[in-house]
Amino acid sequence: MKAVLDHVGVAVQDVEQALAFYRDALGLQVQEIEEVPSQGVRAHFLPVGGAAIELLEGTAPQSPISRFLARRGPGVHHLTLRVDDIRAALAQLKTRGVRLVDEEPREGAEGALVAFVHPSAAHGVLVELKQARERGARLEVARLPFGDLQLTTLHDGPFKLDGGAMFGVVPRPLWEAKAKPDDRHRIQLAMRPLLVEAAWGRMLIDCGAGDKMGAKERDIYALDRRRTLDAALADAGLGAESIDVVLATHLHFDHFGGATARRSDRLVPRFPRARYVIRAAEWEDATHPHERNRASYLQDDFVPLQAAGVIDFHVGDDTIRPGVRVVRTGGHTGQHQIVFIESGGRTAVFVADLIPTTAHLQDAWVMGYDLFPVETLLFKKPFIREAIEREYLIVFEHDPQVAAGYIREARDGKRFVEQVL
Numbered sequence: 124m125k126a127v128l129d130h131v132g133v134a135v136q137d138v139e140q141a142l143a144f145y146r147d148a149l150g151l152q153v154q155e156i157e158e159v160p161s162q163g164v165r166a167h168f169l170p171v172g173g174a175a176i177e178l179l180e181g182t183a184p185q186s187p188i189s190r191f192l193a194r195r196g197p198g199v200h201h202l203t204l205r206v207d208d209i210r211a212a213l214a215q216l217k218t219r220g221v222r223l224v225d226e227e228p229r230e231g232a233e234g235a236l237v238a239f240v241h242p243s244a245a246h247g248v249l250v251e252l253k254q255a256r257e258r259g260a261r262l263e264v265a266r267l268p269f270g271d272l273q274l275t276t277l278h279d280g281p282f283k284l285d286g287g288a289m290f291g292v293v294p295r296p297l298w299e300a301k302a303k304p305d306d307r308h309r310i311q312l313a314m315r316p317l318l319v320e321a322a323w324g325r326m327l328i329d330c331g332a333g334d335k336m337g338a339k340e341r342d343i344y345a346l347d348r349r350r351t352l353d354a355a356l357a358d359a360g361l362g363a364e365s366i367d368v369v370l371a372t373h374l375h376f377d378h379f380g381g382a383t384a385r386r387s388d389r390l391v392p393r394f395p396r397a398r399y400v401i402r403a404a405e406w407e408d409a410t411h412p413h414e415r416n417r418a419s420y421l422q423d424d425f426v427p428l429q430a431a432g433v434i435d436f437h438v439g440d441d442t443i444r445p446g447v448r449v450v451r452t453g454g455h456t457g458q459h460q461i462v463f464i465e466s467g468g469r470t471a472v473f474v475a476d477l478i479p480t481t482a483h484l485q486d487a488w489v490m491g492y493d494l495f496p497v498e499t500l501l502f503k504k505p506f507i508r509e510a511i512e513r514e515y516l517i518v519f520e521h522d523p524q525v526a527a528g529y530i531r532e533a534r535d536g537k538r539f540v541e542q543v544l
């Protein structure tokens with residue numbers, strides 16, 4: 124069990140006097156005040172580093188806090204340790220004969236699961252275990268008629284990446300309000316390939332991570348392979364053989380790992396009938412990796428396609444099929460491209476890693492993963508302006524909740540997404 128300190132609860136007789144010390148003298152800030160009438164308690168939360176001090180006052184004479192104060196006077200009331208899996212933690216404690224107050228976890232504030240360990244087992248301290256509620260990725264398949272085309276947002280399951288790397292130079296207090304990291308500093312993401320159906324056939328734009336990763340990498344990236352692209356295609360009434368074209372935005376594993384599959388001891392194209400469309404210069408970069416991008420360009424994801432003779436290289440910005448054209452953004456990789464889908468006077472844009480999630484709408488929120496972050500900024504700034512003014516439907520490849528929507532701008536300049544899918 125890996126436990127981290129979540130907060131220390133301090134029972135106080137007079138919260139104003141307590142704040143005079145904890146807030147005014149120590150210089151801590153009150154982040155939140157929470158009242159739980161059923162427990163007869165009010166709590167002031169003051170963050171300290173990654174944890175918090177929780178000042179607890181009784182609001183009813185018979186509440187647990189009031190009784191604690193009457194019996195013991197003010198002081199440390201409990202400490203709360205956060206664990207990844209509270210049921211496993213309780214089972215582990217039980218096998219060691221630790222006396223528990225709660226054998227089964229119960230629901231705490233903000234949908235967390237909590238359980239108390241008896242103070243006698245913890246040498247006089249009431250210990251609370253807590254498993255924070257994790258909002259997993261929304262994995263749904265949604266169809267949208269789009270002029271003469273049909274767009275379907277698919278998914279290849281959830282995964283996680285380092286929160287700091289996802290937001291580059293943006294300080295953590297700013298980004299963690301939008302994307303809460305887990306205990307390994309990772310944030311929840313999804314992989315969402317887009318299916319375009321037209322008279323000319325079915326195109327997949329990017330194709331997720333696929334299933335070639337070993338256990339160690341699956342753990343690092345929290346790849347959960349229970350519901351993946353095969354299931355998403357099946358939900359759409361399709362299979363791998365239904366796909367005519369697979370178009371790459373770039374060849375990183377979380378975008379193009381799904382292009383190949385292991386069959387017994389061979390690597391083969393995952394979509395047996397498909398042509399794979401790849402930007403020639405991106406192929407050059409991907410097949411000549413250096414120290415900074417080697418972990419993202421996994422040769423098994425794309426080299427077997429060449430041996431199978433299924434690649435159509437395109438040079439520069441181009442129309443790939445009627446209504447589908449690519450535009451190089453650079454930035455994330457030297458040749459990273461986005462896909463414009465145009466039909467019936469409407470425009471949708473598959474923005475890949477230019478705007479990976481709805482938390483990246485402000486111009487300067489550029490990923491630390493990007494090889495050329497200033498290039499990302501130079502493309503992104505006018506692009507978002509254009510997307511707002513011309514009402515492009517933006518397809519977000521990595522957002523854990525939102526598959527597609529319109530970028531709007533409030534009067535104060537704050538941007539948000541009006542979710543469509």
Ligand SMILES: [Zn+2]
Binds near residue numbers: 521
């Ligand atoms: Zn990506």
